[in-house]
Amino acid sequence: MQKQVGIIGAGISGLIACKYIKAKGFHPIVFEATNTIGGVWTKTLNSTILQTPKVMYQFSDFPWPSSVTQDFPDHNQVLNYIKEYAQHFDLIKHIKFNTRVEGIEYQGPSMEEIQAWHLWNGTGEAFNTKGKWKVSVTDTQKDSNSSIEVYTLDFVILCMGRFSDVPNIPEFPSNKGPEKSALDTAMECSTVNGVDHPCKVLYKTEHWILPDYLPWGIPLAYLYLNRFAELMVHKPGESLFLSFIATLLAPLGWVFSKFVESYIDRKLGLSKVGMVPSHSFHREINNCLISTVPEKFFDKVEEGSIVLKKAPRFWFCKEGVVVDGEASPLKTDLVILATGFKGDIKLRNIFVSPTFQNLILGSPNSVLTLYRECIQLKIPQVAVIGF
Ligand SMILES: Cc1cc2nc3c(=O)[nH]c(=O)nc-3n(C[C@H](O)[C@H](O)[C@H](O)COP(=O)(O)OP(=O)(O)OC[C@H]3O[C@@H](n4cnc5c(N)ncnc54)[C@H](O)[C@@H]3O)c2cc1C
Numbered sequence: 001m002q003k004q005v006g007i008i009g010a011g012i013s014g015l016i017a018c019k020y021i022k023a024k025g026f027h028p029i030v031f032e033a034t035n036t037i038g039g040v041w042t043k044t045l046n047s048t049i050l051q052t053p054k055v056m057y058q059f060s061d062f063p064w065p066s067s068v069t070q071d072f073p074d075h076n077q078v079l080n081y082i083k084e085y086a087q088h089f090d091l092i093k094h095i096k097f098n099t100r101v102e103g104i105e106y107q108g109p110s111m112e113e114i115q116a117w118h119l120w121n122g123t124g125e126a127f128n129t130k131g132k133w134k135v136s137v138t139d140t141q142k143d144s145n146s147s148i149e150v151y152t153l154d155f156v157i158l159c160m161g162r163f164s165d166v167p168n169i170p171e172f173p174s175n176k177g178p179e180k181s182a183l184d185t186a187m188e189c190s191t192v193n194g195v196d197h198p199c200k201v202l203y204k205t206e207h208w209i210l211p212d213y214l215p216w217g218i219p220l221a222y223l224y225l226n227r228f229a230e231l232m233v234h235k236p237g238e239s240l241f242l243s244f245i246a247t248l249l250a251p252l253g254w255v256f257s258k259f260v261e262s263y264i265d266r267k268l269g270l271s272k273v274g275m276v277p278s279h280s281f282h283r284e285i286n287n288c289l290i291s292t293v294p295e296k297f298f299d300k301v302e303e304g305s306i307v308l309k310k311a312p313r314f315w316f317c318k319e320g321v322v323v324d325g326e327a328s329p330l331k332t333d334l335v336i337l338a339t340g341f342k343g344d345i346k347l348r349n350i351f352v353s354p355t356f357q358n359l360i361l362g363s364p365n366s367v368l369t370l371y372r373e374c375i376q377l378k379i380p381q382v383a384v385i386g387f
Contacts, residue, residue, distance in 0.1 A: 006156045009033075009158070010032035010036075010038075012038075012041075014159035019091060021157070029094060030091075030094050033140055037086055037092070048074070048075040050078055053213055055071075098140045100137060100140050101136070103135075104135050104156055105133070107134055108380075114380060117378075133155075133382070134150050155382070157384075157385060160386075162387055163343065164341055167340075200309055200330055201307070202309050202311035202323065203308065204312055205277070208261065208264055211264065211293060223260065224285050232246060254282070257282035309323060311324065320335075359376055
């Protein structure tokens with residue numbers, strides 16, 4: 001009988017997974033909690049554009065249409081491109097919309113047996129005839145008490161995305177967190193507030209933000225986004241030879257880093273506004289933390305309509321926000337927490353088994369320990385894409 005593969009999420013990762021699983025002759029089911037495809041690209045701000053040059057953000061078997069001429073298409077163009085991809089490869093019919101996966105539970109060999117395997121799934125193959133995943137789903141259009149439906153699957157691919165659903169809300173001293181009345185006021189202010197009131201941006205750490213991908217006229221990809229540049233990076237568990245090469249190339253890495261840093265500082269004037277990071281660009285790009293800055297952002301800082309303020313800690317008071325170390329509070333009517341999401345917690349919580357929950361996260365503060373960024377070797381018949 002044909003193996004049944006389930007994919008959770010119909011963003012870019014889920015659609016790509018679906019396309020390739022189909023190409024292998026399977027008939028995957030894609031569970032999507034919302035009523036549409038595209039994931040994060042369905043709910044962006046109006047001004048969001050792609051921050052990666054489009055040639056580096058394209059399906060290898062489905063180029064951007066010639067009608068998209070910009071190097072950095074806007075969010076509507078990105079979403080249309082994703083939709084065209086799904087239509088072109090006839091993926092929509094595989095998707096169960098409005099279907100949220102509540103949890104996945106493994107049934108088969110015992111946990112002790114699985115943890116003793118020397119090869120992934122016991123055999124090193126994707127499938128294991130003895131084990132299945134029970135995938136519990138609910139219909140998001142019905143009320144929360146609606147009955148749970150259970151699918152039995154041979155393989156599950158988790159494509160749930162990192163940047164949504166579980167917000168990363170900073171911790172505040174007790175009784176100094178955001179209060180209901182403050183949130184209500186914020187709601188009202190957001191409707192009536194004009195552009196004349198300066199927006200204060202509080203941040204903890206300075207980051208290297210790119211004005212463009214051409215430092216001093218040289219494409220960034222020549223310096224960093226290629227196989228040679230990978231040799232400059234020390235990796236966990238690397239061989240002695242690769243470790244030696246990375247050490248040997250360290251001075252070159254330093255030169256590349258200074259080259260890009262000097263360009264960013266010159267172009268954006270980070271020194272003028274005290275925003276030069278204490279770490280190197282080399283470290284920033286290797287941690288995948290690079291982002292681009294909206295055009296004219298620092299002009300706004302200079303003219304005073306955006307105020308940047310370093311705030312290692314802050315909390316709320318009646319007048320607004322108190323920044324640690326400052327005598328008077330920042331009078332603030334609306335606070336927007338742009339503090340990201342906890343994608344790793346979302347990933348952890350999809351597993352019912354505490355053992356798998358711990359395995360997928362690895363040790364605290366470490367990156368996910370996934371082989372080739374998609375397989376946890378002690379979790380059978382599961383792959384993760386997009387983390
Ligand atoms: C504003 C913004 C701009 C970005 N710009 C860039 C860029 O320029 N370059 C770049 O490389 N990356 C960018 N990214 C990163 C972006 O997240 C990825 O490029 C990519 O779109 C992620 O796709 P994904 O499918 O992995 O996740 P998502 O797009 O998050 O899709 C996940 C899908 O899974 C569904 N889902 C989640 N949980 C469940 C569940 N339990 N049951 C059923 N369905 C579920 C969600 O509804 C969603 O549809 C940006 C992200 C954001 C937020």
